[in-house]
Amino acid sequence: MSELPQAVRVREVGPRDGFQNEPETIATDDKVALIDRLARTGVRRIELTSFVRADVIPQLADGAEVLRRVQIPEGVSRSVLIPNERGLDNALELRDRFDEVSVFLSASETHNRKNVNRSIAESLAGLERVVARAREAGLRVEAVIATSFGCPYEGDVPVERVLEIAARLRDFGAVEIGFGDTTGMANPLQVRRFFADAAAALGDAVELTAHFHNTRGQGLANVLAALEAGCTSFESSFGELGGCPVPAGATGNIASEDLVSMLHEMGIETGIDLGALLDASRAVQQVLGRSLGSHTLVAGPIDWHRDVAPSATGEAG
Numbered sequence: 001m002s003e004l005p006q007a008v009r010v011r012e013v014g015p016r017d018g019f020q021n022e023p024e025t026i027a028t029d030d031k032v033a034l035i036d037r038l039a040r041t042g043v044r045r046i047e048l049t050s051f052v053r054a055d056v057i058p059q060l061a062d063g064a065e066v067l068r069r070v071q072i073p074e075g076v077s078r079s080v081l082i083p084n085e086r087g088l089d090n091a092l093e094l095r096d097r098f099d100e101v102s103v104f105l106s107a108s109e110t111h112n113r114k115n116v117n118r119s120i121a122e123s124l125a126g127l128e129r130v131v132a133r134a135r136e137a138g139l140r141v142e143a144v145i146a147t148s149f150g151c152p153y154e155g156d157v158p159v160e161r162v163l164e165i166a167a168r169l170r171d172f173g174a175v176e177i178g179f180g181d182t183t184g185m186a187n188p189l190q191v192r193r194f195f196a197d198a199a200a201a202l203g204d205a206v207e208l209t210a211h212f213h214n215t216r217g218q219g220l221a222n223v224l225a226a227l228e229a230g231c232t233s234f235e236s237s238f239g240e241l242g243g244c245p246v247p248a249g250a251t252g253n254i255a256s257e258d259l260v261s262m263l264h265e266m267g268i269e270t271g272i273d274l275g276a277l278l279d280a281s282r283a284v285q286q287v288l289g290r291s292l293g294s295h296t297l298v299a300g301p302i303d304w305h306r307d308v309a310p311s312a313t314g315e316a317g
Contacts, residue, residue: 011045018241050081108151142176143169150185184215188225195229209233219254255294
């Protein structure tokens with residue numbers, strides 16, 4: 001097994017990717033309070049909202065107000081999702097309230113058309129302009145490629161296609177490429193090979209980020225495979241919020257607390273206070289009024305004095 005990194009970077013995407021995919025619309029006051037709580041867990045990167053049209057994503061219609069009101073400590077990078085030039089225009093009116101932008105497209109033609117009503121070529125043409133303008137405004141740019149590991153409509157997505165799109169985005173000026181397992185189709189062997197190929201093809205000029213979903217319970221196994229291939233940057237969502245509406249019944253992103261718990265148990269540093277992160281997940285659970293799917297939220301972090309004690313009933317296994 002390859003030597004694992006000593007530390008990784010975690011971007012918390014719950015306030016955007018999580019909130020927008022939940023059936024409830026969370027009140028603005030609650031969003032601000034939850035984000036302010038998250039920003040004090042030690043996380044160094046947070047995706048706060050998006051500038052997608054309100055009629056498309058009504059759950060984030062208050063994105064500009066949220067940006068104005070949140071109080072993010074110095075040293076925490078603030079990111080927003082930008083779909084197109086109009087979205088960038090709207091975001092730039094609040095330029096002092098964020099540091100990074102994320103742009104996105106799919107590696108699958110069918111998924112891209114269903115998601116943004118454009119071909120991949122049309123999306124790339126538009127994103128070239130968006131990335132250039134964002135860079136001119138002094139913003140760091142991450143480009144996210146959805147369905148990098150498979151598409152619910154087309155099935156297999158050739159690695160060569162994904163890496164060709166990634167190279168184009170790098171050449172536009174994106175300094176980070178996020179590879180999204182949008183509907184949780186990836187498996188660990190595939191992931192290990194993919195990130196090895198991506199590192200070889202894209203070089204050191206860009207940061208490679210993994211964005212896994214836990215649709216079929218393989219999210220953390222895929223994290224380990226990515227770590228073994230040298231990936232040191234991950235995106236996750238507190239409480240396992242969010243996900244993708246396809247396929248029906250899909251669970252959300254990997255939970256930030258599950259990711260952090262596993263990494264810390266493996267001796268890999270994140271800079272995040274797991275207890276504070278769990279408090280944030282409990283808070284959003286209370287706001288939503290229902291239980292969430294995070295394993296660590298249910299079981300709690302490992303307590304070595306408790307969890308290694310002999311079973312009172314003498315049960316094995």
